[in-house]
Amino acid sequence: MTETPLVIDVQNLTKSFAGKTVVNKLSLQVAPGEIYGFLGPNGSGKTTFIRMLCGLLRPDAGSGFCLGFDVLTESEKIKANIGYMAQRFSLYEDLSVRENLIFMGQIYGIRNLGAEVNTMLERMKLTPFAGQLAGTLSGGWKQRLALSACLLHRPRLLLLDEPTAGVDPKARRDFWDDIYTLAASGVTSLISTHYMDEAERCHRLAYLAYGNLLTSGTAEEVVSSSGLTTWALSGRNVHELAPRLRSLAGVEQVVPFGNTLHISGHDAEQLERSLRPFLHGEFTSQRTAANLEEVFISLMQQQKVA
Amino acid sequence: MAGNGFFSLRRFRAMVGKEFVQMRRDRITFAMMIGIPILQMIIFGFAINSDPKQLPTVVLAAEHSVFSRSIIAAMQNSGYFRVIKTVTGEAEAGMLVERGEVQFVLSIPEQFSRRLLRGESPALLLTADATDPAATSNAVSAFRLLTESALARDLEGPLHHLRRGKAPLEVIMHPRFNPEAITQYNIVPGLMGVVLTMTLVIITALAMTRERERGTMENLLSTPVKPMEVMIGKIIPYIIVGYVQVSVILLAGRFLFKVPMIGNIFLLLAVSLVFIAANLGVGLTFSTIARNQLQAVQMAFFFFLPSILLSGFMFPFRGMPVWAQCVGEILPLTHYLRIVRGILLKGNGFVHILPNLWPIALFLLVALTIGLKRYRRTLD
Numbered sequence: 216m217t218e219t220p221l222v223i224d225v226q227n228l229t230k231s232f233a234g235k236t237v238v239n240k241l242s243l244q245v246a247p248g249e250i251y252g253f254l255g256p257n258g259s260g261k262t263t264f265i266r267m268l269c270g271l272l273r274p275d276a277g278s279g280f281c282l283g284f285d286v287l288t289e290s291e292k293i294k295a296n297i298g299y300m301a302q303r304f305s306l307y308e309d310l311s312v313r314e315n316l317i318f319m320g321q322i323y324g325i326r327n328l329g330a331e332v333n334t335m336l337e338r339m340k341l342t343p344f345a346g347q348l349a350g351t352l353s354g355g356w357k358q359r360l361a362l363s364a365c366l367l368h369r370p371r372l373l374l375l376d377e378p379t380a381g382v383d384p385k386a387r388r389d390f391w392d393d394i395y396t397l398a399a400s401g402v403t404s405l406i407s408t409h410y411m412d413e414a415e416r417c418h419r420l421a422y423l424a425y426g427n428l429l430t431s432g433t434a435e436e437v438v439s440s441s442g443l444t445t446w447a448l449s450g451r452n453v454h455e456l457a458p459r460l461r462s463l464a465g466v467e468q469v470v471p472f473g474n475t476l477h478i479s480g481h482d483a484e485q486l487e488r489s490l491r492p493f494l495h496g497e498f499t500s501q502r503t504a505a506n507l508e509e510v511f512i513s514l515m516q517q518q519k520v521a
Numbered sequence: 522m523a524g525n526g527f528f529s530l531r532r533f534r535a536m537v538g539k540e541f542v543q544m545r546r547d548r549i550t551f552a553m554m555i556g557i558p559i560l561q562m563i564i565f566g567f568a569i570n571s572d573p574k575q576l577p578t579v580v581l582a583a584e585h586s587v588f589s590r591s592i593i594a595a596m597q598n599s600g601y602f603r604v605i606k607t608v609t610g611e612a613e614a615g616m617l618v619e620r621g622e623v624q625f626v627l628s629i630p631e632q633f634s635r636r637l638l639r640g641e642s643p644a645l646l647l648t649a650d651a652t653d654p655a656a657t658s659n660a661v662s663a664f665r666l667l668t669e670s671a672l673a674r675d676l677e678g679p680l681h682h683l684r685r686g687k688a689p690l691e692v693i694m695h696p697r698f699n700p701e702a703i704t705q706y707n708i709v710p711g712l713m714g715v716v717l718t719m720t721l722v723i724i725t726a727l728a729m730t731r732e733r734e735r736g737t738m739e740n741l742l743s744t745p746v747k748p749m750e751v752m753i754g755k756i757i758p759y760i761i762v763g764y765v766q767v768s769v770i771l772l773a774g775r776f777l778f779k780v781p782m783i784g785n786i787f788l789l790l791a792v793s794l795v796f797i798a799a800n801l802g803v804g805l806t807f808s809t810i811a812r813n814q815l816q817a818v819q820m821a822f823f824f825f826l827p828s829i830l831l832s833g834f835m836f837p838f839r840g841m842p843v844w845a846q847c848v849g850e851i852l853p854l855t856h857y858l859r860i861v862r863g864i865l866l867k868g869n870g871f872v873h874i875l876p877n878l879w880p881i882a883l884f885l886l887v888a889l890t891i892g893l894k895r896y897r898r899t900l901d
Contacts, residue, residue, distance in 0.1 A: 295745045305740035
């Protein structure tokens with residue numbers, strides 16, 4: 216085993232299905248204990264990339280290491296040390312919560328399994344549901360069960376594919392608390408998500424579109440490197456202005472937030488010149504930082520044009 | 522408006538249209554809908570024949586004469602018998618019947634022609650493997666007629682007087698293994714193989730497809746579990762189910778249908794393992810091909826149909842044309858039926874059943890290899 220300080224260190228991973236490139240020369244470095252966010256529109260290659268990392272798919276090209284094991288040749292060793300949570304609930308709905316955990320524990324050859332399962336049930340607050348069939352759990356509890364199942368063997372890396380899709384806000388917050396606790400104990404997580412608030416909770420993030428890595432870094436780095444200028448315009452009925460604003464030179468995005476419009480563009484001077492007639496008068500205006508969503512949408516638009 | 526009424530044609534058309542689109546998308550189901558009737562037509566139309574001919578026969582001749590040659594020639598000409606060889610030892614002839622290699626043994630006694638000429642009505646012995654009464658009955662009735670007409674030509678001129686009075690020879694029938702021609706004796710042991718084929722192929726085909734359909738396969742694949750462990754792990758519980766079925770049928774056969782069981786039951790149970798495993802191997806292979814549970818059931822049915830019709834379970838195997846027999850020889854059920862009937866009705870030992878055991882083992886090997894190869898270690 217080659218000892219690398221990085222948990223994930225892959226270069227130029229590529230995968231295509233039926234001639235269509237789904238992941239294009241993707242390189243990624245993730246340090247131990249990091250929570251790494253993986254964002255991008257549907258079909259951008261996030262799931263495919265995660266599946267390549269855990270050995271479910273064989274990359275067409277590229278190389279690299281995951282937990283110090285070669286992703287091309289040592290997928291068995293990788294599998295034993297990661298916890299993978301698929302997008303879809305993939306435990307047995309016709310087994311009880313406890314039976315599911317025991318099954319997964321046996322697959323990983325965990326010793327003293329009964330006690331370990333009880334500890335996990337207690338820790339994830341699943342004890343009251345232990346005897347219930349997994350299929351009858353609500354979305355949030357199913358997700359907790361799935362997380363428990365991939366934590367049992369104490370993996371050093373968690374690959375979580377849209378773990379919070381369709382889960383209520385309270386359950387999402389509990390989930391993130393767990394991820395932070397795990398990160399503090401040195402467990403690295405790679406999490407794909409569509410939620411911007413979750414993206415901001417990650418230590419670092421990467422944005423993918425159409426198989427290409429468009430940007431990566433901390434949330435602040437991603438925003439500041441985007442070169443996007445944003446004005447917030449607020450007042451009653453401000454949204455009626457939106458169609459007019461969109462047609463102005465230098466305006467790339469107009470996004471309503473209640474009684475506020477966020478207007479952004481890359482050319483700060485042109486944007487200000489175009490907006491000048493609206494900046495004083497009945498609306499209050501303010502130059503603000505672009506948010507992640509605006510950055511991502513602008514990246515995606517550029518990618519489309521390119 | 523018509524569209525809001527009790528039954529709207531527009532909504533109805535939308536449903537019909539959608540069903541057709543879905544039907545077209547599901548290629549395997551579509552292929553099966555066309556394939557199964559074609560298969561049935563070919564099997565019922567061409568392969569099945571309830572009047573089997575060309576039954577393999579061995580002649581145990583203690584003497585060779587004009588008369589014995591006439592009788593043998595007449596047997597061949599009738600189309601019911603195909604004399605494959607002439608032997609001299611009774612033990613050899615007996616062995617051939619026990620192994621099921623021949624259906625009949627014609628024994629021509631010593632001094633047959635001499636006693637015939639003296640008008641002593643010598644006896645011809647026709648021994649039949651009567652495990653399947655349907656396979657032999659027509660040939661047996663044909664035999665009685667053909668012996669007399671065959672000799673009629675030889676007994677001309679000075680020998681004409683022998684045709685008068687009592688019959689010139691006597692035909693003695695010796696139906697072995699199922700002398701009373703009780704159909705149940707043949708069907709009940711056969712049912713064991715049919716039930717095992719039907720349930721085990723379907724159950725295992727579903728078991729793996731279910732993992733895929735429900736998404737649990739992805740989870741399994743991301744763990745260190747190996748394909749061999751998944752396959753064998755899925756097979757073992759159903760092997761136990763298979764043995765429960767075997768036991769139920771054996772007990773019912775013994776106490777309900779009073780089927781004679783003269784062979785070694787433990788030998789039967791042991792070789793059943795190979796047969797059960799072969800069926801599970803087929804089921805697993807199907808489950809790696811089928812995309813959903815419906816397709817898996819259809820594939821199982823596609824396998825089951827020739828198994829039940831071409832194996833000799835429903836219709837005499839030897840009545841089928843050569844191509845159908847070739848297909849039948851591939852199917853594990855064909856060989857298992859011979860083994861079950863051989864052990865239960867004929868008291869076959871291991872040596873007798875060996876020629877039917879290795880084809881099942883070979884089938885198992887091929888099915889498992891294809892299944893393991895197709896089992897996707899990775900999702901692509």
